[in-house]
Amino acid sequence: MKALVCSEPGHFYYTNKEKPELKKGWSILKIKRIGICGTDLHAYEGTQPFFSYPRILGHELSGELIETDGAPGFEIGENVTFIPYFNCGRCIACRNNKPNCCTRMKVCGVHIDGGMAEYLLVPSSSLLHGEGLSYDELALVEPLAIGAHGVRRANISHGEFVLVIGAGPIGLGTIAFARIAGARVIVLDINNDRLRFCRTEFKIEHTINALSDDVTEVLMKITNGDMPTVVIDATGNQKAINGAFQYMAHGARFVMIGLQKGDISFAHPEFHKREATLMSSRNATRTDFEQVIEAMKNGLVNPKTYITHRTKFSEVEHEFESWLDPKNGVIKVMIEMD
Structure with missing residues (x-):
């Protein structure tokens, strides 16, 4: 599969990687949309805390569920998004219902490789139903949940x-x-x-x-x-x-x-x-994600308002640096998979 790697501040390169294999308790998404946020921009600049290189960026994501294990109620082919903060479930924060600040947190696209790739393996427990929302809308759930x-x-x-x-x-x-x-x-x-x-x-x-x-x-x-x-x-x-x-x-x-x-x-x-x-205020919880999805469905939030720029995945390497320039008026870039 094709993936985009940030090898060091200021530098990307495309590469071919093995498509992930399904494992127990995990699911595979075919990525459809990737939103760009401040975390990605700061990683490119070299100013993002908790970050190491090389890294595949991308955590504002939506996609098609193509393989799954341990996700009752989800169907193959369903439009989904997911909570990209992978927590341990055992630490003091997790035991106190604060998985968003887990002591062993692995944020997709920050601590581990993210979704600037054709396919992504995610914990089945992190999945969220699409609820009839578009891929654009689902990719905006995470930043709104923050x-x-x-x-x-x-x-x-x-x-x-x-x-x-x-x-x-x-x-x-x-x-x-x-x-x-x-x-x-x-x-x-x-x-x-x-x-x-x-x-x-x-x-x-x-x-x-x-x-x-x-x-x-x-x-x-x-x-x-x-x-x-x-x-x-x-x-x-x-x-x-x-x-x-x-x-x-x-x-x-x-x-x-x-x-x-x-x-x-x-x-x-x-x-x-x-x-x-x-x-x-670190990350967000499932309650926050569900509140955002409900707000979108009820018309309290219009996600399309946020999208000011669009590009294809194949063009990201060449266009990314321009998104840091305030003169270009970027609010939210939405990447469409080719």
């Missing part, structure tokens, strides 16, 4: 002001599910095109450009002097994360969905006097 999980961690109350920092694909999913939770969403970014996208496609009333606006002043005005009671970072940018502590209301929660390699730094007295809560 946002849904972060929102669930925040435990948003109806009418709260929620500041989402970063209007990339993960940020947009976070925005969508924060709104579903009843939040009054404020979006902060440095890219005017993305902020415009939020206003036109997501009908977000309040958007702020961190480069040209006085962020604190604008937030004070929007929130009537209170500041946001929830701040969610979806940038994975060290400067953005460290700077966001100043935007928290007293009693606020700060949820970090974005991930970066450096240290978090903030003034302890300022954090302490707010009795603030700091949380990380």
Whole structure:
């Protein structure tokens, strides 16, 4: 089978590999769609934590189920997606129903080879029914689930002001599910095109450009002097994360969905006097995936809004670097298998 390998930062090559063989408790998918996300871009840049090379990228996937063992209720030929965080089932996190932060986590396309290939072997326990959704829609379930999980961690109350920092694909999913939770969403970014996208496609009333606006002043005005009671970072940018502590209301929660390699730094007295809560949000759970699928089916989320670029699998090697350039306006690239 044909596969695309990221051999080192900044370099891909196509290769032929053996098609995976079915084993007990696993299933084989014929990959149909591959979504590109920040994890893939950061891996290409060499800035992705928990990463080693060479690696076959790809974890936002959908495909056709062609062989299976241990997947009752699933049928050969069914459109499916899957949860790409392969957990051990035995550690303290797994025993406490938090498989998304398993101590022995193997994320498909990060710790182990992923889906930039014609076929992929996945645990049968990770499969999700397609529920009548298209391959495009199913490939977008995972990134939307990341946002849904972060929102669930925040435990948003109806009418709260929620500041989402970063209007990339993960940020947009976070925005969508924060709104579903009843939040009054404020979006902060440095890219005017993305902020415009939020206003036109997501009908977000309040958007702020961190480069040209006085962020604190604008937030004070929007929130009537209170500041946001929830701040969610979806940038994975060290400067953005460290700077966001100043935007928290007293009693606020700060949820970090974005991930970066450096240290978090903030003034302890300022954090302490707010009795603030700091949380990380890692991956997503089956509950989050099911919430996303249900939201898609009920029209609460329109996945097609996110797709701005399409390409064929055979063209990825040549086009990938261009997706890092903000001038190209990439929100979500969807790769179609040839």
